[in-house]
Amino acid sequence: MTAVRLPGQHPMKKLVPVLLGLGLFAFAGRTAAQAPSPDRTPQDLSQIVAELDGAVFDAFNQCADPAQLARHAAYFDAGVEFYHDNGGVTWTRDEMIGRTRENVCGKYQRRLVPGSLKVYPIRGYGAIAQGEHTFCATGGDDCGGMADFTMVWREQEGRWQITRVLSYGHRPAPATP
Template sequence: MNSFLAPFKDSHLIKIFISIIAFLYAFIMNAQVEKSSDLYKIPAAKDSILFERTFNKCEIEKLDTLIAENFEFYHDVAGIQNKEEFNNAVKNNICKNPGNMKRNLVSESLEVFPLKNNGVLYGAIQKGKHTFQEKQNGIFKTVGIANFTHVWILENSQWKLKRVLSYNHLPYTE
């Protein structure tokens, strides 16, 4: 067998061919949807409502329309919360002093992956990074960064946030 492969050992053509195959395999295996697709835009818009409206502007009533009844939130610092506990945490912690905290999506970090059952779309996984800012002396200062993964599920033709992983919370350094 060694003698059969020996002529190809130093072949640039074989190396190029293998590189092309590896590139195409990586491209095909990446199931992230295009940023111009509706499936990308829907969770991105929901993310904006979730954080811009409820976290940044403390419009807590918006949470009920976004979050599934059996919602679960897993946080690497604050633990596990259900829908009621999460709503109370937003209300009593983040929105205790409205306008003093902000969450910002890290540009270009958002990725969306479809969830299908026998070819039928039933949800999406959304992941990315976000930074957190606190108002200090009247100016917002970025104090932290973290990763997030959201599972959005279609329930009665409505997108609902069902599971959240919020992890790798670190102090922010530029």
């Protein structure tokens, strides 16, 4: 596929919607050695992804500690694409982690909205996780922001990593009683 690059435009910008739509199907062609276990139940997959979500954001919530930031980074593929409706797009793990270090660590913590996580299998690849989360001031209960998220998880030889993230619909969080 050949794309025309306009001055000042990232070469992938026009292809992103197409690639997002087609990309999920292209991953189904992985070899059996890389494929997730076919006999995993939907409940098992949901539990695995829920545990991964908890682990990646446990490290995220403590990312002011460089060791925790490194632990958080390890959950992401080196070529992760992160689409943020307010912050724009990052094309690599290093760029994404740099923005996290600068804008989040020591300032905000993420909390999954209970009951919002939904998990969908991607045959021969991994899973899609969708849900809602709030962002709270570090060390407090001031949770002023909320957003929806979608993450694509790849399982390769028993190791799970995030390859795509969409964080969108940022809005004020409802007041908690």
